[in-house]
Amino acid sequence: MAANNELLRRSLPNVGPLIICGLPRTGSTFLYNLLACDPNCRAPLFTEMLIDPVPPIxxxxxxxxxxxxxxxxxxxxxxxxxxxxxxxATASHPRFSIEQDQFILQQAGVILGLTNICPLQQTEVEDWFYDQTNKNFAYDYHKTFLHMLNSYDAPTSHWLLKTPAHVLYLDALLSHYPHAYLIMTHRRLDEVLPSFCRYIWELLSIYLDENDPASRPTLKTRALRHINKMIQRIIEFHTRSNCLHKVIFDVTYDDLIKHPIVTVHRIYEHFGLHWSHEFEVAMSDWLRNNPQGKHGRNTYTLGDYGLSYEDIKERYADYTHLFLHSSALSQLDNDSASNEPSSIPRIQ
Known part of the structure; x- marks a missing residue:
């Protein structure tokens, strides 16, 4: 018991954590792996969170x-x-050695999958999952777990975390990590929604009958509920958090894919984090070794799930205006004509 108390008294790094959140299917895993190339940060390993996580190793x-x-x-x-x-599922979400800290929240009982296997008309589990006023217990556990991981191989600079679901509980998240830096990833919703539907379909294939004509409409309903709730929370947070602009950085999928290293450099500049040549070289190596499609590809269209571009454009106009307007998409092109910032030596 004394040893456990000593573990919890050890401070987490003064910087961060650096937390990637935002909608699913917006390039957050890609960005997570790039940021994890920084030798001064630390991201939780899959093997530290999901399989026999206690004791830490x-x-x-x-x-x-x-x-x-x-x-x-x-x-x-x-x-x-x-x-x-x-x-x-790996074609939609490949498994890397580092993984999202949603697995920590799942250990505390906050499990998105439970909302997907309940009958649509039974909303008790869904209502509880999206209720942001009762999730302090989950982040109490999350922080205790991070303290445990920090007792081994603590980072020199900061912890790196990533879970889209954090946007549902931002008040609880920031009350437990008041020095957190948030990166919110964004992508066109006519690309996000069919991709998310396909991802959920693959994850829940054990529960869904592919030949049942009701399966896809049910999946669409659940996916839209989830995305709608996340967008609502993101817009609410940005609207009331103008004073917190220094701790939030928004990233568009198009910018990230077109200029990955530039995007990461801008994130580090925004938060005042230390940039190193070793970090840049490691990112270049990771990009070279992990081309898009390496783990397979899924094909999907809006029509597969009864969605239309016109409906999405109208329904999510506010979100698109806030995060995906043309000036935001062209920002990086104004910063640099290449894939590297001019102040950083080019990697050949």
Whole structure:
């Protein structure tokens, strides 16, 4: 008990954490992996959060990490055997060594998947999930868990976290991490919605009958509810948080894909974080080794889920105006004519 109390008394880094949130399917995983290339930061490993996370282990304990990976692989194989077909989820969301801290929230009981398997007419679980006034317990657990991870291999500069669901509970998040820096990722919703529907479809294939004509409309309803709630919270937060502009940085998907290293450099400039040559080289290496489509591709259209561009344009006009107007999309082109900031040596 004394050892546990000492662990909790150890301070997290004074900087951050740096937290990526925003809508799903907006390039947040891509950005997460780029930011994790900074040797001075630390992002939680998949094996630290999902498989036997207690007690914490050092990153150098390769034998234990491999044991946990093997255990996760066997569980996935068992799931595929029960379903009777291989999972396609990695084409929508490939598994990397680092993972989103949503797994920490899930341990506290905040599980998005539960809202997707309940009948549409039963909204009790959904109402509870989206209620932002009762999630302090989850972030109490989240911070305790991060303290535990911080007891091994603490970062030199800051922790890096990423979970789209954080936008649903921003008040609780910031009350527990008052020095957090937020990065919100944005993308055209006519691309986000069918991609998100497809992602949920793959994740929930064990519960959905692909031949049931009611499955896709049900999935669409749930996906729209989730995206609508997230957009509502994002707009509300930006509207009332003008004074917090220094701790928020908005990133568009188009800018990120077109100018990845420039985008990261602008994030670091905005938050006053230390940039290093080693960081830039590591990002260049990661980009070279992880081209788009490396883990497979999913195909989808708006029509697959009964969506239309006109309806999306009208329904989400406020969000589009705030985050996806043309001046925002062209900002990086004004900053640089290349993929690297002019103040940084070009990587050949």
């Amino acid at each position: 050092s990153r150098s304990n390769l034998i234990e990490h491999e044991r946990r990976i093997t255990k996760a692989r066997l569980a996935a194989q068992l799931s595929e055997q029960l379903v009777g077909r291989p999972s396609k």
